[in-house]
Amino acid sequence: MPAGPFGDAVRQGRDIFVHTREYAKAYVGNGLRCSNCHLDAGRLAHSAPLWGAYVAYPQYRRKNGHVNSLGERIQGCFRFSMNGKAPPLDSPEMVALESYAYWLATGAPVGARLAGAGYPKQGFRPPQPPDYARGKAVFVRDCALCHGADGQGQRAAGRDVFPPLWGPDSFNWGAGMAQLDNAAAFIKANMPLSRGGSLSDQDAWDVAMYIDGHERPQDPRYKGNLEQTRKQYHDSPLSLYGTVVNGRLLGARPSQ
Ligand code: HEC
Ligand code: HEC
Known part of the structure; x- marks a missing residue:
């Protein structure tokens, strides 16, 4: 440096x-x-x-x-x-x-789309529509060991060793990772940690659906109306915000 x-x-x-x-x-x-x-x-x-x-x-x-x-x-x-x-x-x-x-970025050409930039989500689609129950099975098999059975990660000696995937200490509903294509592409390329690329495309989408199908902090753009916030900012099948997943209406928490 x-x-x-x-x-x-x-x-x-x-x-x-x-x-x-x-x-x-x-x-x-x-x-x-x-x-x-x-x-x-x-x-x-x-x-x-x-x-x-x-x-x-x-x-x-x-x-x-x-x-x-x-x-x-x-x-x-x-x-x-x-x-x-x-x-x-x-x-x-x-x-x-x-x-x-x-x-x-020293030496990289300005305006270039460099190989490896972003998450590899272009053209990355699930063979079948993602499924919460299948995703849960992937989570238990390949993720819970580090991120915890409750997805809340793990802390040791006051430091977080494995980050939370949902719940009050995780990213909020407005985050890119709360969108299924971003989560699936990140997971496919990088998770389980140090074994990136090992999940099938279907497993990556299913487990993304499982993670993003849990409650997390409110979208800070929310102004009191869930339906309207969904329409304005989440009007896409890639967002589960404001939809019912596994019997729960997501995004219904009041803002902090
Ligand atoms: C919960 C996961 C998460 C955390 C934490 C996070 N980001 Fe991001 N970040 C994303 C996602 C998802 C994208 C969108 C990637 C894409 O579109 O390919 C992104 C995109 C970006 C981009 C643009 C990348 C690009 O190629 O366009 C920058 C810069 C960035 N983040 C910086 C930060 C900084 C700085 C922090 C910490 C203050 C941070 N991020 C924390 C998930 C995260
Ligand atoms: C060997 C431990 C380990 C396993 C197994 C593992 N992860 Fe991770 N995961 C991590 C660590 C550590 C990070 C943070 C990386 C860093 O800070 O360098 C992370 C980060 C993440 C993130 C982004 C941060 C966040 O909190 O949202 C997601 C999403 C994620 N993992 C999902 C998964 C999924 C899905 C699986 C199972 C397919 C999985 N992980 C398996 C260790 C693991």
Whole structure:
């Protein structure tokens, strides 16, 4: 890493990325860290690496209907994936994260869609419609060992070792991971940890359905009407928000 003030910003960005609560506490509202979903400190291909993101912004996003800077994209992951607050664009935390992403992308061509960028979801479709009961069987067989039978992850000596997949300490309903195609693609490429690629496509979709078929913190864009929030932000078969899964209406929790 470079020396001097720029190197300090790069290191701070990496620290925030890997120990998000410790270094950006004011903006974190759950038990996750950035590197739980962007593996190997944001460097691993097929887990939305920062080097792939850096050269791909500014970019139009359907999610909010305008062109987003990289900073605004990062704000989105704080608000939804971290169930927290968006750091201001000129805050030291944001400058550090952008410095780290910039440094990881050294030498990459601006505007390129780099191989391994994002999650590999293009053209990734389930052979059969995803199924909650089959997904539960996959979860018990391949995931519960680390993430816990209740999906709440595991903590040791006050530190989280395995992250929660649903419930109050996980990502909220507005997060990308709450969308089945993102979850299925991430899981197929990266889970079980260190055995990425080992699940069948069907198993990856089924277990994504199982995970995203559980309750989690409210979408922060919710203004009191579940049906309307679904219509406005979740109008897709890839979102289970506002639908009944396994006999439970999802997203019906009041906002915090
Ligand atoms: C719960 C999982 C999760 C967590 C935690 C998380 N993200 Fe993300 N992030 C995602 C998903 C899903 C996407 C969308 C990937 C895609 O569209 O291929 C994404 C996308 C991104 C992108 C854009 C990637 C691209 O190629 O367009 C950036 C940058 C990013 N996240 C940064 C962060 C930062 C910084 C943090 C911590 C503050 C964070 N993320 C925490 C799941 C997560
Ligand atoms: C060997 C332990 C292990 C197994 C087995 C495992 N995971 Fe993970 N999983 C992890 C760890 C550790 C992380 C966080 C990675 C990091 O921080 O580097 C993670 C992250 C995740 C995430 C993103 C973070 C979050 O909380 O949402 C999802 C989703 C996920 N795993 C799903 C699964 C699924 C589905 C399976 C079963 C097919 C599975 N995992 C099996 C260890 C495991």
